[in-house]
Amino acid sequence: MPQSTIYLLVFLIPAIGLLSGFSIALTLPILFLVILFILWDNITIHLKYETVKNNLLANWKLELLFALWCLIANFYSPNYPDSVINYLQIFIVAIMGFVINNNIDKLPIDLTKTKLYFLIGIATAIILFFIEYFSHGIITKTFRTSFQPKSSVHFFLFLLDRGCSLLSVLSWVVIIIFIQYRKYLLASVYYILIFYLLYISDSLASFLAFAVGGLVFLISRISVNKLLHSIVLKSFIVAIIAGSVLMPIISYKLQPYDVSDQYSKYLPDSAKHRIFIWHFVAEKIIEKPTFGYGFTSSRNFKINENDIVEYNQWTWSPFPLHPHNNILQILFEIGIIGFILFLSLIYKYIQQINNITFTTPKDQYTNSNADILNYKSVSYACFINYYIIGMISFNIWQIWWVCTAFGVVTLFKLFTRRS
Numbered sequence: 001m002p003q004s005t006i007y008l009l010v011f012l013i014p015a016i017g018l019l020s021g022f023s024i025a026l027t028l029p030i031l032f033l034v035i036l037f038i039l040w041d042n043i044t045i046h047l048k049y050e051t052v053k054n055n056l057l058a059n060w061k062l063e064l065l066f067a068l069w070c071l072i073a074n075f076y077s078p079n080y081p082d083s084v085i086n087y088l089q090i091f092i093v094a095i096m097g098f099v100i101n102n103n104i105d106k107l108p109i110d111l112t113k114t115k116l117y118f119l120i121g122i123a124t125a126i127i128l129f130f131i132e133y134f135s136h137g138i139i140t141k142t143f144r145t146s147f148q149p150k151s152s153v154h155f156f157l158f159l160l161d162r163g164c165s166l167l168s169v170l171s172w173v174v175i176i177i178f179i180q181y182r183k184y185l186l187a188s189v190y191y192i193l194i195f196y197l198l199y200i201s202d203s204l205a206s207f208l209a210f211a212v213g214g215l216v217f218l219i220s221r222i223s224v225n226k227l228l229h230s231i232v233l234k235s236f237i238v239a240i241i242a243g244s245v246l247m248p249i250i251s252y253k254l255q256p257y258d259v260s261d262q263y264s265k266y267l268p269d270s271a272k273h274r275i276f277i278w279h280f281v282a283e284k285i286i287e288k289p290t291f292g293y294g295f296t297s298s299r300n301f302k303i304n305e306n307d308i309v310e311y312n313q314w315t316w317s318p319f320p321l322h323p324h325n326n327i328l329q330i331l332f333e334i335g336i337i338g339f340i341l342f343l344s345l346i347y348k349y350i351q352q353i354n355n356i357t358f359t360t361p362k363d364q365y366t367n368s369n370a371d372i373l374n375y376k377s378v379s380y381a382c383f384i385n386y387y388i389i390g391m392i393s394f395n396i397w398q399i400w401w402v403c404t405a406f407g408v409v410t411l412f413k414l415f416t417r418r419s
Contacts, residue, residue, distance in 0.1 A: 002034050002037060002038050003038075003108075003109055003110070005030075005034050006031065006034055006035065006109060006114065007113060007114060007117040008117070009027055009030060009031040009034070010031070010114055010117050010118040010121060010411070011117045011118065011120055011121035011124070012027050012121065013027050013028065013031070013118075013121060013170075013407060014118070014121040014122045014124070014125040014166070014167060014170050015121040015122075015124040015125050015128070017125065017163055017166045017167070017170075018124075018125035018126075018128050018129055018160065018163035018164075018166070018167055019128060019132070019139065019140070019160070019163055020162070020163065021161075021162025021163045021165060021166045021400055021404075022162065022400045023400075024166060024400050024403045024404055024407060025399045025400040025403050028093070028403040028406065028407045029092075029093060029096070029403070031407075031410075032093070032096040032097065032100055032406075032410075033096075035100050035107060036096060036099070036100065038107060038108070038109075039100070039103050039106055039107060042103065042106045043099065043103055043106075060098070062341065062344050062345050062348055063094075063098075063345065065341055066338070066341040066342065066345060067091065067094075069334060069337060069338050069341060070087060070295050070334060070338065071087060071295075073291070073292065073294050073295040073333065073334045073335075073338065074087055074294065074295045075294075076291065076293075076294045077293070077294025077295045077296060077297050077333075078293070078294060078297055078300055079294075079296060079297065079299060079300045080294075082296065082299070083294065083295045083296040083297070086295075086296050086397055086399070087295060087296075089399045090397060090399065090402050093399065093402055093403060093406060094402070094406070096406075097406035097409070097410065100410060101409060101410055101413055104410065104413050104414050107414070111414070111415065114414070114415075115177055115415055118173070118174075118177075118411065118415075119174065119177065122167075122170065122171070122174050125163070125167055126167075126193070126194075126197065129160065129163070129164070129167075129197055129201070130197075132155070132160060133157070133200065133201075136155055137155025137156075137159070140155050140159060141154075141155050156202070157201060157202035158202040158203075158270075160201060160202070160203070161201070161202060161203040161205075161206070161393070162394075162400070164197075164198055164201045164202075164203035164206045165203060165205065165206045165209075165389050165393065165394070165404075166404055167194065167197075167198075167206075168194065168198060168203075168206040168207075168209060168210045168213075168385055168389070169382060169385055169386050169389070169404055169408050170407075170408060170411070171190070171191070171194045171210070172213065172378050172381055172382035172385065172408070172412075173382075173408060173411045173412055173415060174190060175187045175190060175191060175378055176374065176375065176378045176412065176415065176416060177415055178190060179371075179374045179378070180371070180374075180415075180416070191214060194210065195207075195210060195211065195214070198210050203393075204268065204270075204271060204392075205388070205389045205392035205393040206389060208388060208392070209384070209385045209386070209387075209388035209389045209392075210385055212384055212385070212388055213381035213382065213384050213385035213388075214381065216236070216377075216380050216381045216384050217377045217378060217380065217381035219232055220232055220236075220373075220376060220377040220380050220381075221373065221374070221377040233350075233354050236350065236380065236384075237347065237350055240346060240350070240384075240387065241343060241346070241347065243391075244327045244343060244346070245343075247278075247325065247327045247328065247391070248282050248285060248327065248328060248331055249282075251278035251279055251281070251282035251325075251328065252279070252282035252283060252285075252286065254275065254278075254279055255279075256275045256276040256279045256309075257311070259275055260272040260275055260276075260311065269312075269314060272311065273309075273311075273314070273316050274324050274325075274392065276309045276311070276316060276318055277318060277319060277320070277323055277324055277325075278323065278324075278325060278328060279318075280318035280319055281319060281323040281325075281328045281329075281332055282328065284301075284319075284332060285328070285331045285332050288335065289331075289335060289336055290335045290336055290337065291334070291335040291337065292331065292332055292333045292334045292335035292338065293332060293333055294333060294334075295333055295334060295397075296333065296397055297332070297333050298319070298321060298322040298323060298329060298332060298333060298395070299321055299322065299395075301319050303317055303318060303319055321395065322394075322395040322396075324392065324393055324394070325390075325391055325392065326387075326390040326391055326396045327339070327391065329395070329396050329397075330342050330396065346387075349383070350380075350383065353376055353379040353380060353383065354376065356372055356375055356376055356379075375416055378412075379412070382408060382412070386404070386405060386408070
């Protein structure tokens with residue numbers, strides 16, 4: 001029975017997630033609970049000081065420091081009760097995620113059947129997207145007419161943005177499954193299909209992230225020489241760290257009206273709006289750079305009437321709920337201290353991807369090690385896909401977006417146990 005529930009959930013995560021990205025905030029915790037129920041007898045918890053010191057503190061020091069600092073930032077947040085609730089939700093998901101991923105090899109399950117259900121879920125999500133796209137939202141409008149009669153029945157393509165973001169990240173799990181079975185042509189066709197789907201969608205962030213992810217995969221995969229692969233890795237790390245550090249500086253220096261009129265003529269208005277948001281948030285960061293304004297303080301930041309943006313026919317808030325950029329949100333809410341810890345975690349996880357071991361010391365990767373190189377390349381691509389979306393859209397602390405990160409890592413580790 002629990003195994004059947006897992007099959008159902010790995011199907012539902014992408015299938016329902018396409019229509020409602022928020023749904024993963026329910027489906028993933030249930031999946032985690034089911035897995036923990038199955039693994040319970042195989043999970044050993046040692047609370048002796050030496051064991052905690054050698055395992056928990058040694059392996060998860062950065063995570064604990066980051067979690068502790070976010071906890072402290074709750075106490076000076078203006079929306080203290082809500083921020084604590086949000087923090088506890090993330091903390092619970094994170095604890096379950098780390099425990100499961102450290103014990104995933106012990107999960108007794110038919111992997112082939114699990115992969116099949118997941119692929120059917122992905123196929124269902126793709127079909128649902130095209131049904132909504134060509135029918136102008138028949139499923140969404142039918143649902144709202146039936147269950148939300150007082151709400152608007154109009155359909156806009158941007159309502160699928162969260163689902164498209166979820167699909168773009170999960171697609172790298174699909175690609176590694178195809179590569180595992182040497183279905184390289186199928187993996188390429190699938191990538192092109194999702195690339196086209198995201199191109200015609202209204203999710204510019206997902207499309208851009210998926211495109212960059214594909215480029216990162218190719219560069220990493222063709223770098224079969226170890227020296228060249230090392231150079232690619234260092235360039236990857238430098239690009240992410242440098243881009244993260246430069247983001248608030250550039251946002252502060254730019255002039256939104258000039259940039260929107262002169263350099264962003266062909267961008268959608270939603271993208272131009274982000275330029276105004278980033279500039280406004282960067283200015284506010286300067287006022288409290290060390291500690292920030294408090295955990296999740298973005299949601300209740302008060303906007304003065306003279307800060308409202310008037311651009312062409314639009315009237316925009318310079319700070320609608322969150323900065324639409326992970327780096328700016330980290331700096332705004334938990335300050336430079338949190339930012340340093342966050343970048344340290346980013347560096348750690350990239351290194352963990354790189355530290356997937358090779359079985360031969362030769363300069364060229366042999367066929368037996370091609371799978372390891374594939375896992376690395378797909379992991380880099382998935383990582384940058386998620387990271388870029390976070391740099392353009394969504395609240396970094398939204399539970400559905402946190403669940404997306406833990407969900408893709410869990411599925412990736414489950415389907416590629418040999419790595």
